[in-house]
Amino acid sequence: MSYGEGSPRPASGFELWSWFFMRISGLLLVFLVLGHLYIMHILNSVEIIDYNFVARRLANIGWRTYDWVMLALALFHGANGIRVIIDDYAHRPGWRTFWLTLLYVVTFILLVLGTVVLVTFPFPA
Amino acid sequence: MGLYRGYRGSQGQWAWMLHRLSGVGIMLFLMMHIVDTFLAGFGPQVYDHVMAIYRAPLFMVLEVVLVGGVVYHAVNGLRVIIIDFWPNALRWHKSLIVAEVIVFLVLFIPAAVIMLGRLFG
Amino acid sequence: MQVTLRIRRYNPEQDREPHWEEYRLEADPTDRVLDLLNRVKWEVDGTLAYRRSCAHGVCGSDAMIINGKARLACKTLVKELSQPITVEPMRGFRVKKDLIVDFTGFFAAYRSIKPYLINHDPEPERERLQSPHDRERFDDTTKCILCGCCTTSCPSFWANPDYVGPAAIVNAHRFIFDSRDQAADERLRILNSRDGVWRCRTIFNCTEACPRGIEVTRAIQEVKRAILLGQR
């Protein structure tokens, strides 16, 4: 147990915003992700999806924005969720730092990768 | 997870564990998904090669699980949000779980049928 | 009727690991589990260690895990339970001996939320007035006997003993929503931290476990909302 006798622990308000963000992003994700899944997996299917399919879809700037917003929200939402989980289970300070760093790095890389694709994907000439 | 064994908790406990599992699962998938989409940047051959893997039957079943996970996570997430922002919902929290299961089934069963139908059809 | 009682025992002076021990006893369906423990201690094996005092659910001494749920041994009747009856020490706490666990952190968490009325105004000659409606506002959480059933049933607490736990939040609620108290902001600030209310994931085990029938989750949610919206 790490808290001292009767001493208030520091409060930054960060957890409040994290909590709030999880809920708001969750709400938006309901539409984005379920919509995405519906289009990709129900209306279409992996059998149909190929490079051309993706290319056609991304030709539309609207879809690009849709995908990017979804990507970013899902990443942040998911990463924050994982952060909470790490906080829960990784108690040794060393390990906790390790996992958290790993998470942040991976999230950042993925965000960059995802953004790069969406921005640079060649528009059909 | 050994910690959770043997405690006969409320339905809330199971709902939460599933939420956590599905959350992590989706996150892992998302990571993979970003990578594969990124590969699309390398041109059609590479991407189509990756998509071929997704078409393996095993992956198609996993896809169903993924959809189930997302649907569950979404529905349960909504339930949590309702409880958080609408005080009166606390009174009905048990009914909410029942409602959640129903909504989940209503969304998931048809989806699964369509998707598995493809696999076998 | 004949009952089988399985108790998870651990004696730090002898055992390296906890182990189960089984006792067969004659019991009435209306006996309390505490009666069974007493019978074991007084008639069979005096080394069995557990806490108890009031024997009717008002002192909060004998919280333990009975048949997989956090309960007070003195408020659980044999007839409510399926056989064999299993009794384990509270979860998420360090076991000191048999059913006795370390409460240090629990009370430290309780103290951390400043569990006392803070009011800087000069004291009136008679009572401070409070309408029945204002009194009603925190009635539920005044019932807490600090037994720890809620905290020991919370999966978030098992995962992370740094979480202040529902019991401390319940007691903070008791003051935050008391119209006579003036330190609500301070308590809210304390609870608005990583190990404060946000660790609660609305699992509801606590509400189910509370032997005083306190709607623990509701109290926690009210505190969360007070932090979020700044209103009481």
Add this chain to the structure above:
Amino acid sequence: MRAAVELAKYPDLKVAVVSKLYPSRSHTGAAQGGIGAALGNIEEDHWEWHMFDTVKGSDYLGDQDAIEVMCKEAPEAVYELEHMGLPFSRTEDGRINQRRFGGHTKEFGKAPVHRSCFAADRTGHMILQTLYQQSIKHGVRFFDEFHVVDLIMDGRRVAGVVAIELATGDLHVFHAKATLFATGGAGRMFKVTSNALALTGDGLAIAFRHGIPLEDMEFFQFHPTGIYRLGILITEGARGEGGILRNRHGERFMERYAPTIKDLAPRDVVSRAIYLEIREGRGIDGKDYVHLDLTHLSRDIIETRLPDITDFVRTYLGIDPVEEPIPIQPTAHYEMGGIPTDVDGRVIWDAQNTPVEGFYAAGECACVSVHGANRLGTNSLLDLVVFGRRAGRHMARYARESDWPALPGDATDWAREQVERFLTRQKGEKIGAIRARLQEEMMDKAGVFRTEEGLTEMEGILKELEAQYQEAAIDDRGRMYNTDLLEALELGNLLECARATVVAARNRKESRGGHAREDYPKRDDANWLKHTLLYREPDGSVRIDYKPVVITRFQPQERKY
């Protein structure tokens, strides 16, 4: 704990609370009904009326100077609790709500009055919590789960206590300028009791062994409404809210015993009435219990004013008090006697009120005597806050003015010997068995009704049990959390208290308040309007002395309700 809060206000003093339980587990938390004070929030009330009721309730054995102090300071003490944060139930205009309670009347006995200030039916719980909270606020140090085994004496002055730490089994010496005992009652000497398993009269026995007297130990209150067989209390508040006692014929029998205030007569009167009903064969189904009937009250009143007892009844009896009457029987409840003190909580040696330097007592273990031969409901909580506070003040003054008492070198010897005896002996009678016999026999022979014959027999039995106890053995020979050892020590204390009770009861040849002799059914003011003081001689025998009753305002009269 009330004393500790008072003391903690003096920053130059170091205050510690030593308790064998976590303080929040003390039995004060079980008190349901309320705390009496003539606030007059519901109807007109005066402290003189309260005083009259208390004197009359005590069967004129209470010391009227002390009672006057208590009743006069009651409103202030209650307001103070309110200021500390105690969440009293409120009236419509925001004041502390009050209810009627047994024996509390207006205009010197005319009709029941609303005097008991309450927080639903968990007033004691709220007092305990509030005082614990205030102690935390004021930085009192707590030694939780330290069991006091012995008192340290420096000649005739008290120098602290010896306590065993439950977690480790270590003996600790607490060296103090002023020591206060608030160790609660000794109800566990009886089989059916509302008292906690921890109420084993430790403080009484410890003081007694050091030659400090015990006062009025023959007066033990049996509360009329304990849940049948379990002894769990159904508060008098249940009758305050309108509950009625009925026998097997459904008859409201209290009309015969107390025509004016009926079911709200004091506890000794009602308990005896129930016993008589049972003896006449009017118990329910001819068995040894009667019914407490709440069914004519609305569900709302029962559930909002008496939520806890509703819960007890539902849990332990599987009965809904809204629908069905509750089976009840008298239950051993309150020790009127105890360590004699003056109005400042100072323990005294003798009838001349010579104080024991550095030693204080408050609460149920003390005998100020405000309860005399029978305590009125709500007066115990009041007793402990009023006199706890006064004792705290006096202790502060005393501690500042006095030097440290010397700490004798052999302070822990007696305690160590007791502990080692049990830790080393291999074979002997089981503690549980001795205690069970004690409780059974006490209930039978020193319970609501007593006779010369029964008490004499009981003295013999006690000798036997005492001998067995000397040879008793325990199973647990470890050091850490040895609760087996503690129970053994507690039994020693119980036996001591039981003996004091029986000796005093046999000695007092009259019936008064909580002491009813079948062979002497009348009160006898000519010979017995005096307090008993018991001394334990070094050889273990008990010497009896007396102390006059202080009578100021109200002359003894026949006690009729």
